[in-house]
Amino acid sequence: MKNKLLKTGAIGTLITMICCFTPLLGWILWAIGLAALVGYLDYFLLPLLAFFSVILVVSGYLHWRSRGEKL
Numbered sequence: 001m002k003n004k005l006l007k008t009g010a011i012g013t014l015i016t017m018i019c020c021f022t023p024l025l026g027w028i029l030w031a032i033g034l035a036a037l038v039g040y041l042d043y044f045l046l047p048l049l050a051f052f053s054v055i056l057v058v059s060g061y062l063h064w065r066s067r068g069e070k071l
């Protein structure tokens with residue numbers, strides 16, 4: 001379960017970070033005819049980045065705790 005959560009958080013964060021590169025995504029959306037959606041990207045991508053980042057941090061913490069290391 002912890003490894004699955006860690007992989008989900010890492011992959012989701014990386015994909016979202018790539019998508020947050022809005023100029024590249026704007027060109028892609030323009031190329032497929034959906035350029036009108038560029039103005040709404042931040043409303044979708046920034047919360048998605050925050051969500052996957054929290055998953056990554058929590059799963060990393062759980063992995064660290066499971067190894068039995070102390071502060």
